[in-house]
Amino acid sequence: MKVIVIGGGIIGAATARSLARRGIATTVLERGRNVGGTSSAGEGNLLLSDKGPGDELRLTQYSSTLWPRVDAELADELGPGFPSVEFERKGGVVVATTAEGAQPLLDFAAAQRSAGVIAHAVQPNDARCLEPHLNPDITAAVHYPEDAQVQPVIMTEALIASAMLSGAQFSENEAVLAGIRNPQGALVGVTTTKRALYADAVIVASGPWSGEVAALLGVNLPVRPRRGMVLVTSRMPHRILHKVYDADYVGAVGSGEAALQTSSVVETTAAGTVLIGSSRQQVGFDSRLDVAVLRELAQKALRLFPFLAGIPVMRSYGGFRPFMPDHLPVIGPDPRLPGLWHATGHEGAGIGLSVATGALLADLLTGVAPAIDVLPFSPSRASLAPHLEQLVA
Structure with missing residues (x-):
């Protein structure tokens, strides 16, 4: 399997790491420099305290269970020479x-x-x-x-380094221009400022710019x-x-x-x-x-x-x-365009939810039952329907 991830921030990095560790050939495309957008401008919050009962809290609780393990894995993989990601369950x-x-x-x-x-x-x-x-x-x-904190820039860089150790490729200063579709209309790759790339799935993980990227590929996404x-x-x-x-x-x-x-x-x-x-x-x-x-x-x-x-x-x-207008991230395949997947819309919780997002996407793409129900985050959920338009030709 080959997957293209569009976006070199923490969501894209965590997704690439999870995919590469499952043996999936993963290429991450970033139109600027990795960690140059939202991930470099956050506070590194890993919070449960600001979320009431519901789907986002369940996703956050799942992510909270993953963070200590990811922190330990990164320390083991990258060694003492890599800067500390400053993960701290400070409360x-x-x-x-x-x-x-x-x-x-x-x-x-x-x-x-x-x-x-x-x-x-x-x-x-x-x-x-x-x-x-x-x-x-x-x-x-x-x-x-249970509230915790990380240094978001170093954490993103650590996830990128770990993903590369598992074979993921990261390409900076490479902007996506359009999608490539097969005769049946499915998305099978992208054209960029440098080349044409083909894959079994294309994941949009471009943070607040995800709406722009989705439009280039042919769909409306109200980010x-x-x-x-x-x-x-x-x-x-x-x-x-x-x-x-x-x-x-x-x-x-x-x-x-x-x-x-x-x-x-x-x-x-x-x-x-x-x-x-x-x-x-x-x-x-x-x-x-x-x-x-x-x-x-x-x-x-x-x-x-x-x-x-x-x-x-x-x-x-x-x-x-x-x-996102319904205050939930979008994680999963887009039913309007086969081959297109989303990992965006986390608003201020993207740092904390990154590792869970990557794990869920890896589960879905490899046919493994996810640890939590992913339907509330699907692009096809009812709460998002009023904000979506039909597939752009």
Whole structure:
């Protein structure tokens, strides 16, 4: 079997690794440089805490079981000379900062517990045992010990290196121009800026650009870019021990609003910098940083950790998340065009869901029963039907 993966970010890398380890001849095409898009502009979140009961949570729980194994495999395959991917099950602390927000947070956590998430409600005073520098005026807190973090760029590079050890080929600066179809109309390859390539399956894993790539191949896919920005402080001794965020973040993640939404999300990296987010806004592919948005992020971060007022900001950056209108990723074959597969639409959860996405696609392509039900993520699901158009000629 031969498979083409379009996209050299973490979803494409994880998919290529899973396929190559099953003995599938895999070629990854990236129109720019690998890890040059969304995967280089994230925070490395592996979160269960922001997802309510449902299909995405089940996918996240499956992925959460895979991460420790993948981390150990990468360390064994790549050896001590490869930089650490900084996988850490550091846990998360979600807080309410208003009286009105306390009960909804506790209710959300209770619903998650019913779905198997470990979520410990803690008294506001006790939350400071977990985070000594947390604002004492919070009104509720929940501890999520399963939340984790990786360094997204190094992790993507590690997945690429591992995939190459298993035989996968990665080609940078090679853009897809069109699909190649056989007389029966099935997709059997692609033409690029360098060559024609043939394969048994073509997987679109191009993040927020997946809609553009899908259109080149002949189908409509309603992936839209959702802009986000992050502040990065100078290095300091670790004073923030978990991923800490305001409960407003959960609502922002689940919202489909195009207008700007911000919430306070704060965490320390292994290097000692502090990442401050989070914003969500649909402005197309406008990559300009907005000082007003960054100011709002900084102001909200101070509600959680007042000491940050005295810490210099070193830099800021932004990126685009692949947003789907029904808030679920698309994983699997496209019934409109035989030979076309999708691995996209993960929005802000793509880092965390990458290893599960790769594993599921490898299962489906090799005829192995997937570990979880994949129908909710199929391009043919009912919730996506109103947003799809017929096959483009």
